[in-house]
Amino acid sequence: MVRMKKHQKDGYSKKAKKDNYLARSVYKLMELDEKHRLFAPLKSGTLIEFGISPGSWIQYYQEKIGSSVTIIGIDQKPFKAEMRNGVVLTEDILELTAKGLRQHTRGDIVAVISDALPNLTGNRIRDQVNIANLRNAITELTLELLKEGGLFVMKTFYEPELDGWFKRMRKVFEKFYIEKPKASRKESPEVYIVGLGFKGNG
């Protein structure tokens, strides 16, 4: 309830409504894109988006990527945007396999982006475990699927134990950044990682 009120009052939520975006999260992606030029280079292949619903991110990047890029979105909640070229799978990310995902892809997987986060229970330990499980699942799928040179953007919660994971990510991307966009609430531990130029998983 407190959460709802915060959302309602939030300037980015109002702006999203005014700009016809389905969620305020779009402004985080927009800022990352303006800084790192994530989408303009994508002209073909497949982009996978974990946690795609309701769909504000796709509303934004669909206008930036080439029209022949296929989009595979995954979410358990309803997707409300328009998708020009691709499919939304109503599945639990934790249940996915790289082989299963490949059945839906067309050409190389040139980008993986994720705004997914488990519902928080309020129990710190349980939340940490759930977040780590989702992060690990998305990381492993990405490292297995992504084409060399590919892009990875992912939201997670910052915690000191993440240093090992950051180190691993730094190794497998030409460029690696940890970002806290302005539209991300200061009190939230969420951070976005941006990996550019995947070097391969070997």
Ligand SMILES: C[S@@+](CC[C@H](N)C(=O)[O-])C[C@H]1O[C@@H](n2cnc3c(N)ncnc32)[C@H](O)[C@@H]1O
């Ligand atoms: C913050 S929302 C994404 C908002 C989206 N970026 C947008 O702009 O509309 C996070 C999404 O992740 C999804 N999600 C979280 N954990 C998931 C899981 N294990 N499997 C599938 N979807 C999941 C939630 O259902 C939710 O829709």
